[in-house]
Amino acid sequence: MTILTRYILKSHIGPFVFGFATVVFVFLMQFLARYLDRFVGKGLEMNVIIELIVLQIAWMAVLAAPMAVLISTLMTFGNMVNSSEMTAIRASGISLLRIMIPIIVAGAILTYLMERFNNIVLPEANHQAKVLLMDISRAKPSFGLEENVFSDMIRGYTILARKTDEKSSNIAGVTIYDNRNSTRNVVITADSGFFEFTSDLRNMIMTLKHGEMHELVNPENHSYRRVNFETHKVVFEATGYGFERTDENSISRGDRELSATTMMDICDSLEERVSKSYSAINDTRDAELSRIMRTPTGYDSLPHAASIVPDSLDILANIPPKRRYSVLDRAITQARVHLNEAHHQYFSINSNTRLINKYLVEVHKKYAIPFACLFFVFVGVPLGVLARRGGFGIGAGLSLIFFLLYWVFLIGGEKLADRDIVSPAIAMWMGNVVISVIGAVLLALVSGVKISRSR
Numbered sequence: 021m022t023i024l025t026r027y028i029l030k031s032h033i034g035p036f037v038f039g040f041a042t043v044v045f046v047f048l049m050q051f052l053a054r055y056l057d058r059f060v061g062k063g064l065e066m067n068v069i070i071e072l073i074v075l076q077i078a079w080m081a082v083l084a085a086p087m088a089v090l091i092s093t094l095m096t097f098g099n100m101v102n103s104s105e106m107t108a109i110r111a112s113g114i115s116l117l118r119i120m121i122p123i124i125v126a127g128a129i130l131t132y133l134m135e136r137f138n139n140i141v142l143p144e145a146n147h148q149a150k151v152l153l154m155d156i157s158r159a160k161p162s163f164g165l166e167e168n169v170f171s172d173m174i175r176g177y178t179i180l181a182r183k184t185d186e187k188s189s190n191i192a193g194v195t196i197y198d199n200r201n202s203t204r205n206v207v208i209t210a211d212s213g214f215f216e217f218t219s220d221l222r223n224m225i226m227t228l229k230h231g232e233m234h235e236l237v238n239p240e241n242h243s244y245r246r247v248n249f250e251t252h253k254v255v256f257e258a259t260g261y262g263f264e265r266t267d268e269n270s271i272s273r274g275d276r277e278l279s280a281t282t283m284m285d286i287c288d289s290l291e292e293r294v295s296k297s298y299s300a301i302n303d304t305r306d307a308e309l310s311r312i313m314r315t316p317t318g319y320d321s322l323p324h325a326a327s328i329v330p331d332s333l334d335i336l337a338n339i340p341p342k343r344r345y346s347v348l349d350r351a352i353t354q355a356r357v358h359l360n361e362a363h364h365q366y367f368s369i370n371s372n373t374r375l376i377n378k379y380l381v382e383v384h385k386k387y388a389i390p391f392a393c394l395f396f397v398f399v400g401v402p403l404g405v406l407a408r409r410g411g412f413g414i415g416a417g418l419s420l421i422f423f424l425l426y427w428v429f430l431i432g433g434e435k436l437a438d439r440d441i442v443s444p445a446i447a448m449w450m451g452n453v454v455i456s457v458i459g460a461v462l463l464a465l466v467s468g469v470k471i472s473r474s475r
Contacts, residue, residue: 024109025122031096032123039091039419043084044077051076055153072152078137078145085134086392086426090419093123093400098407106405116467120401127394134390139279142386147277151268174256176200189215194228196254205236208252226254275382283379290372290379297365297372377444381437384448385430392426395452398459402466422458426451 051073100106109119171179177200182193191213198206210231217224229251237243275283403418433447 024114024119028096028119028122029126031099032092032126035095036088036092039095040081040084040088043087044080047080047084048073048077051080068152068156072149072156075145075149075152078142078149082134082138082142082389085130086389086396087419087423089127089130089393090396090400090422093397094404094407094418097401097404099404101405116401116405116463120397123397123401124394127397130393131390134393135387138386138390139281143273143277143279147271147273148268150274150277151266151271154271155266177256191215194231207234208232208254209234210252224256226256228252228254275379278382280383280386283383287376287379287383290376294369294372294376297369301362301365373440374438377437377440380444381434381448384444385434388430388448388452391452392455395456395459396422398463399455402459402462405466406462422455426455429454 097106100109106119110116166181167184168180168182171181176198178197180193180195181191184191192211194208194210194213196208198204198208208228208231210228212230213226213228215224215226228249231249231252233247233249233252235245235247237245278286399422400419403422407418429451430448433442433450436442437444437447
């Protein structure tokens with residue numbers, strides 16, 4: 021069994037790495053297609069873009085691992101059946117379940133590693149990626165210029181651009197007023213221009229094309245100078261406008277940037293708030309009822325009684341007509357106070373309950389997705405045996421179908437849990453349950469089938 025175990029595990033390494041890399045590559049291309057236009061013209065160094073891509077690969081790896089397991093098991097066992105290796109192994113008296121033991125153990129180890137990755141590495145990577153994306157989005161290479169609007173965002177200059185392009189940092193119809201020296205008036209006009217950062221990102225250079233520079237050299241003798249230019253460069257300080265790093269600790273963390281332990285602590289504090297809100301509602305009701313019971317029968321008891329017990333409005337018949345309006349007004353005011361307090365408490369309860377469900381969804385997701393690495397083993401092995409031909413096309417196609425099925429349960433369950441329709445545990449684990457049931461059925465089918473080489 022040692023030789024067979026080593027052979028089976030070795031056969032899985034290649035397809036797993038290839039499948040994992042392929043899935044990550046697909047996710048990465050999707051990310052770049054969505055965000056690449058936000059990086060263009062920002063003056064970003066290549067190491068910043070590489071850092072962002074590496075941080076984004078963290079969440080891609082979480083989703084790629086289960087799919088790579090499915091691809092590798094399907095391809096490996098499909099190749100073993102197609103090459104008659106499975107027939108020879110089964111003929112020697114070794115059952116399919118015994119053959120699966122090394123893969124099950126490997127899947128369990130991968131599940132543990134992915135769970136640790138989800139709770140330790142992924143939250144930090146998600147947080148750093150969020151902060152980095154915020155820093156990139158704040159970088160303003162064209163200083164937030166608007167078309168046909170004078171801008172004085174740059175100290176000492178007033179700039180007018182008749183056309184702007186945020187993506188390429190190109191501008192057209194440029195007029196610049198240099199106000200740094202009140203005794204030296206300078207006006208620069210140009211047909212077009214563009215912005216770019218210096219290598220240290222501390223300064224920005226505006227390169228102007230085909231323009232003129234008008235300068236009043238001496239106001240006393242009206243000395244005036246005009247210079248025509250093909251290319252002219254104006255250097256600005258880029259502080260506050262270029263790419264600047266933000267302290268990670270100054271940005272609050274979302275649910276996907278926290279570990280399961282931290283989120284459970286937050287849920288405990290939120291549940292305490294919910295309990296306090298219910299207690300506040302009950303205490304208000306009990307206090308008012310107690311006050312009604314202690315107050316002597318008469319006009320003073322009516323406002324409290326009317327706000328709690330509708331039948332107490334019959335007392336109005338015993339009150340002189342001249343005092344009915346004031347007594348009723350006091351009752352209505354008291355009722356509104358209690359109603360507003362109840363609305364406030366119920367709003368707090370609903371808000372905190374939604375937050376609890378949101379955090380619990382992420383908690384269960386951090387464990388449900390890693391366990392998919394184990395459950396997909398029980399699907400991939402029988403599928404590989406049934407498919408018989410373990411090419412990458414068949415393996416990827418079948419894996420994609422099952423992964424899409426799992427993804428539908430994952431995303432759909434998350435939405436249902438956020439709306440408090442189903443519990444977060446059921447929402448996040450239902451996909452694993454369905455996949456494991458399908459795997460059990462397929463294993464039962466394959467275990468009783470005599471395997472022979474396909475013609």
